[in-house]
Amino acid sequence: LLRINGIKHGWFMRYGGVSEDLFESLNGKKGMGDPDKNVDENRRRAINALFPGSKPENNLVHIIHQFKTGILTASEPGEFKDYDACMTIDRELVLSQTTADCASLVIADLNRKVIALVHGSWHTLKANLICDVVAKLKQLSGVGELVAGIGPMICKNCYEFGPEARDLFDTKYLITPQSHPEFISGSEESDSKILKQVQNDKQTRYLVDLKQMVIDQLKDSGISKIDDVHICTKEDERFFSHRRSGADSGRMITLASLK
Numbered sequence: 001l002l003r004i005n006g007i008k009h010g011w012f013m014r015y016g017g018v019s020e021d022l023f024e025s026l027n028g029k030k031g032m033g034d035p036d037k038n039v040d041e042n043r044r045r046a047i048n049a050l051f052p053g054s055k056p057e058n059n060l061v062h063i064i065h066q067f068k069t070g071i072l073t074a075s076e077p078g079e080f081k082d083y084d085a086c087m088t089i090d091r092e093l094v095l096s097q098t099t100a101d102c103a104s105l106v107i108a109d110l111n112r113k114v115i116a117l118v119h120g121s122w123h124t125l126k127a128n129l130i131c132d133v134v135a136k137l138k139q140l141s142g143v144g145e146l147v148a149g150i151g152p153m154i155c156k157n158c159y160e161f162g163p164e165a166r167d168l169f170d171t172k173y174l175i176t177p178q179s180h181p182e183f184i185s186g187s188e189e190s191d192s193k194i195l196k197q198v199q200n201d202k203q204t205r206y207l208v209d210l211k212q213m214v215i216d217q218l219k220d221s222g223i224s225k226i227d228d229v230h231i232c233t234k235e236d237e238r239f240f241s242h243r244r245s246g247a248d249s250g251r252m253i254t255l256a257s258l259k
């Protein structure tokens with residue numbers, strides 16, 4: 001939907017960068033062991049792939065997540081800490097964020113007046129960040145109909161939580177052991193999965209449908225045109241995945257601009 005309407009954006013695979021080992025190779029996040037100069041080069045390559053002639057120092061607005069659900073209204077390039085969403089009306093700016101399994105949303109209006117990136121983690125979704133972002137977007141004058149794109153993210157078959165999921169999430173987003181007993185961890189020798197559940201209640205695992213939380217919040221915010229690339233980052237090794245590779249591995253770059 002975004003592409004049809006001329007809104008340039010991209011979710012980048014792991015390839016084409018200069019980072020090594022767990023960050024191989026197009027890691028977009030600093031501060032986890034990958035030298036900053038590598039990340040800077042990776043960002044330069046990414047922005048040039050999508051917006052030839054652009055320079056990170058002149059055009060890139062990169063937000064660094066801290067689960068504080070801050071929303072940046074960007075008017076100048078730079079790196080900005082403690083934001084889980086950013087938006088701009090400036091056509092020269094390219095918005096950037098990194099994720100690995102969380103949702104990375106691009107939201108834009110069909111008149112191409114404003115564009116936003118949102119980090120859809122379970123923290124930010126519980127805080128209704130998408131609803132806040134959309135409310136801010138609508139405040140900007142001249143905003144037309146909003147459309148949203150959901151990039152590669154962890155799917156409902158892969159996003160595992162322990163018993164704390166019962167307290168954290170609405171049950172409609174949980175695939176519960178009762179309906180899917182195969183997700184209960186415990187002794188492999190046990191013949192009865194239901195028995196295992198009783199015996200190992202503290203180890204009960206849940207699967208969480210993070211994407212449905214995203215879709216519901218978009219719809220609750222009044223956005224009905226939603227596209228999804230239908231790629232699971234944990235299953236598809238072309239993408240970085242926190243759950244597959246660990247916390248200190250690479251992060252996927254997302255870029256979007258009205259440029």
Ligand SMILES: [Zn+2]
Pocket residue numbers: 154155156157158232233234235
């Ligand atoms: Zn999956």
